[in-house]
Amino acid sequence: MSNNQEHKGAHPPEWFQHHFTDAEQQQESAKLGMWVFLLTEILFFGGLFCAYAIYRAWHPDMFINAHTALDWRMGGLNTIVLIVSSITMAMSIRSFQLNQQKQGVMLLVVTLMCAATFMVIKYFEYSHKFHVGQLPGKFYTFTGIEGTNPHIFFSIYFLMTGLHGIHVLVGMGVIIWLIMRAKKGHFGPAYYTPVEVTGLYWHLVDMVWIFLFPLFYLIG
Amino acid sequence: MSYSPAVDDNGLPSPNYLSSEKGLWSWLSTLDHKRIGILYLIGITIAFFLGGVFALLLRLELFFPGQQLVGPDTYNKLFTLHGAVMVFLFIIPSIPAALGNFVLPLQLGAKDVAFPRLNLASWYIYVAGSLFALYALVTGGVDTGWTFYTPYSTSSNTAVISITTGAFILGFSSIFTGMNFIVTIHKLRAPGMTWDRLPLMVWALYGTALIQVLATPVLAITLALLIMERTLGVGIFDPAMGGDPVLFQHFFWFYSHPAVYIMILPGMGIISELIAAFSKREIVGYKFVAGSSLAIALLGFLVWGHHMFTSGQSELASAIFSFLTFFVAIPSAIKVFNWTATLYKGRISLEVPMLYALGFLFLFAIGGLTGLFLGTLSVDIHLHDTYFIVAHFHYVMMGGTVIALIGGIHYWWPKMFGRMYSQFWGVVGFILVFVGFNVTFFSQFIMGSQGMPRRYWDYLPQFQRIHGISTVGAMILGTGLFIIAIYLIASLRRGTIVGPNPWGASTLEWETTSPPHPHNFENQPVVTGGPYDFNKPRV
Numbered sequence: 001m002s003n004n005q006e007h008k009g010a011h012p013p014e015w016f017q018h019h020f021t022d023a024e025q026q027q028e029s030a031k032l033g034m035w036v037f038l039l040t041e042i043l044f045f046g047g048l049f050c051a052y053a054i055y056r057a058w059h060p061d062m063f064i065n066a067h068t069a070l071d072w073r074m075g076g077l078n079t080i081v082l083i084v085s086s087i088t089m090a091m092s093i094r095s096f097q098l099n100q101q102k103q104g105v106m107l108l109v110v111t112l113m114c115a116a117t118f119m120v121i122k123y124f125e126y127s128h129k130f131h132v133g134q135l136p137g138k139f140y141t142f143t144g145i146e147g148t149n150p151h152i153f154f155s156i157y158f159l160m161t162g163l164h165g166i167h168v169l170v171g172m173g174v175i176i177w178l179i180m181r182a183k184k185g186h187f188g189p190a191y192y193t194p195v196e197v198t199g200l201y202w203h204l205v206d207m208v209w210i211f212l213f214p215l216f217y218l219i220g
Numbered sequence: 221m222s223y224s225p226a227v228d229d230n231g232l233p234s235p236n237y238l239s240s241e242k243g244l245w246s247w248l249s250t251l252d253h254k255r256i257g258i259l260y261l262i263g264i265t266i267a268f269f270l271g272g273v274f275a276l277l278l279r280l281e282l283f284f285p286g287q288q289l290v291g292p293d294t295y296n297k298l299f300t301l302h303g304a305v306m307v308f309l310f311i312i313p314s315i316p317a318a319l320g321n322f323v324l325p326l327q328l329g330a331k332d333v334a335f336p337r338l339n340l341a342s343w344y345i346y347v348a349g350s351l352f353a354l355y356a357l358v359t360g361g362v363d364t365g366w367t368f369y370t371p372y373s374t375s376s377n378t379a380v381i382s383i384t385t386g387a388f389i390l391g392f393s394s395i396f397t398g399m400n401f402i403v404t405i406h407k408l409r410a411p412g413m414t415w416d417r418l419p420l421m422v423w424a425l426y427g428t429a430l431i432q433v434l435a436t437p438v439l440a441i442t443l444a445l446l447i448m449e450r451t452l453g454v455g456i457f458d459p460a461m462g463g464d465p466v467l468f469q470h471f472f473w474f475y476s477h478p479a480v481y482i483m484i485l486p487g488m489g490i491i492s493e494l495i496a497a498f499s500k501r502e503i504v505g506y507k508f509v510a511g512s513s514l515a516i517a518l519l520g521f522l523v524w525g526h527h528m529f530t531s532g533q534s535e536l537a538s539a540i541f542s543f544l545t546f547f548v549a550i551p552s553a554i555k556v557f558n559w560t561a562t563l564y565k566g567r568i569s570l571e572v573p574m575l576y577a578l579g580f581l582f583l584f585a586i587g588g589l590t591g592l593f594l595g596t597l598s599v600d601i602h603l604h605d606t607y608f609i610v611a612h613f614h615y616v617m618m619g620g621t622v623i624a625l626i627g628g629i630h631y632w633w634p635k636m637f638g639r640m641y642s643q644f645w646g647v648v649g650f651i652l653v654f655v656g657f658n659v660t661f662f663s664q665f666i667m668g669s670q671g672m673p674r675r676y677w678d679y680l681p682q683f684q685r686i687h688g689i690s691t692v693g694a695m696i697l698g699t700g701l702f703i704i705a706i707y708l709i710a711s712l713r714r715g716t717i718v719g720p721n722p723w724g725a726s727t728l729e730w731e732t733t734s735p736p737h738p739h740n741f742e743n744q745p746v747v748t749g750g751p752y753d754f755n756k757p758r759v
Binding site: 018028036 | 330331332334335336338395398399400402403406407408433434435436437438440441442445448449452453454455456461462463464467471739744
């Protein structure tokens with residue numbers, strides 16, 4: 001399938017995949033594909049949200065006691081950082097649509113910086129919890145939280161924020177790849193699909209955090 | 221038909237997807253959906269063989285009471301691996317990823333699926349997941365049953381982590397296939413291919429893809445949690461840590477019940493194609509058959525609790541799940557009645573694929589109706605965890621899906637390879653499979669209703685005769701499958717060369733050469749009529 005010399009007329013642009021009939025079909029397909037993928041992501045996280053709901057319903061007092069171990073200022077700062085990164089991501093797509101490649105790359109770099117900031121803040125939060133023994137399941141050694149089974153709160157906290165953190169890291173990898181391609185001038189008004197679908201993914205990662213933040217940091 | 225008269229070294233129309241590029245690497249790096257379908261076909265055949273060997277070993281062990289071949293611990297591992305291999309390595313990818321990959325773009329009049337690279341990646345992910353599962357096999361096996369129920373799966377000292385990691389990885393292969401199919405069906409249809417002109421196979425694959433995309437991530441997170449439970453002791457499922465083992469069952473069946481429709485729906489799609497092609501009639505109630513695929517996909521998400529009637533869920537929950545379970549019978553029956561009505565006054569030709577379609581109608585009816593026994597609360601209490609349920613799901617999975625798969629392979633084989641297999645051996649193979657299957661599993665309905673529990677290594681002497689009959693049936697079934705494999709492989713070299721449309725079928729894939737052009741159609745097809753219009757030319 002690699003030889004596509006039989007195309008009639010003008011040579012198609014490099015990014016065009018010959019099994020599509022036109023560029024619009026290719027872009028529409030990519031966007032729908034990403035939306036379907038995001039649906040799977042929602043169900044993937046959904047299992048953990050379900051576990052959260054069940055254990056919070058069974059141990060309501062413990063959840064409220066345990067959430068005081070989290071620092072809402074750090075969580076809040078991270079929320080702001082991620083929302084800013086979502087805005088810069090969206091603006092970057094617009095820049096490529098308007099053929100402002102330099103600005104688009106800049107905005108992607110800012111997005112990447114925000115994601116890195118998020119992970120650094122998360123690192124400080126995690127290392128503090130490791131230090132005092134507020135750890136998942138059988139590694140839980142902290143003694144200052146009253147209520148039944150406080151280790152489960154930290155299991156769910158680490159599972160959900162950990163899975164979210166992995167998604168941030170994957171997103172950072174993809175954004176780096178976008179920056180490298182954008183610097184080579186791959187994106188412009190005719191073709192910006194990879195930036196657009198990465199944007200969709202990035203907004204979902206942001207959205208998940210917007211649910212995690214109040215559910216862990218702001219209860220009680 | 222306007223196919224070029226040029227032929228390749230093998231006397232097949234040229235260019236075709238089989239001979240246009242040569243060498244192993246051209247296969248391992250292919251982006252062609254037809255080749256990827258063949259790669260999947262090879263993968264699932266190996267998995268089916270492996271799972272089948274486990275099954276035959278189980279039946280041989282059960283030939284007589286007491287120990288024949290293997291001890292009880294090995295027996296537990298054998299049925300676990302039989303189940304896990306058959307479900308995750310074979311039946312889930314079987315029809316969608318192997319046959320579906322091959323025919324879907326052809327039936328839509330597209331050049332390929334929407335994301336060819338993702339399609340190839342899904343095959344490599346499938347291979348990687350399968351290798352993890354095999355690694356579990358060689359490092360001592362697993363003895364939890366394919367359902368990996370907690371708390372036993374968190375304490376068993378067998379290779380639970382490697383096999384669940386394998387299933388986790390395999391899930392992504394399934395998700396990627398589903399994503400690809402949804403987008404392909406939405407965006408890559410040929411001009412004129414409106415939604416009400418889609419072949420019913422496409423509707424079935426669409427319903428299947430929706431389930432793959434919506435249910436599989438839940439299995440993924442469930443298995444990830446199980447792995448976390450074993451490695452980090454997170455306490456979500458482990459009662460000793462304040463966790464809830466029944467929550468595992470809810471999560472597991474939230475995927476695994478819809479997953480049985482991932483297995484059966486594409487089989488139903490094949491049957492729709494076969495009934496139309498060999499009755500030379502438009503499927504009666506096309507819209508209802510198409511819609512029932514979506515209805516089954518939807519209802520499949522609402523009935524997982526019927527696997528847990530005896531697991532300690534509330535009586536109210538059991539009653540609701542039981543009630544909802546009966547609704548699944550409606551779209552299933554719509555399909556069966558419409559297929560039967562299509563046969564009426566059709567010009568029926570009993571070619572080999574049609575034998576499988578008729579076999580499906582018979583076996584699926586038994587499998588489906590016994591499902592209603594099990595969905596009834598009071599009856600299920602008696603039949604739960606007996607051979608009755610083993611027989612029920614084998615009638616649906618093997619008598620339904622596998623029979624449809626084999627029928628589909630026979631139907632599209634000449635399209636895939638341009639050659640026809642031996643009709644005589646085809647009929648012999650079908651008879652052996654059909655008879656062997658019924659002897660194996662109908663006897664299990666009887667012993668199950670008499671109280672023979674499933675998953676037991678040994679049994680009371682009173683069950684000896686019926687277990688013996690079941691084992692003999694399994695041998696006949698195994699022989700039939702072996703014969704089918706032999707003559708199909710033999711036909712690759714010796715089979716007579718066929719034209720584009722040996723069955724006189726009406727859907728788009730039969731309008732290109734056999735085997736098809738690397739880009740499927742030499743000229744973009746334009747669709748002007750329904751999928752089963754046998755009277756007028758459509759392109």
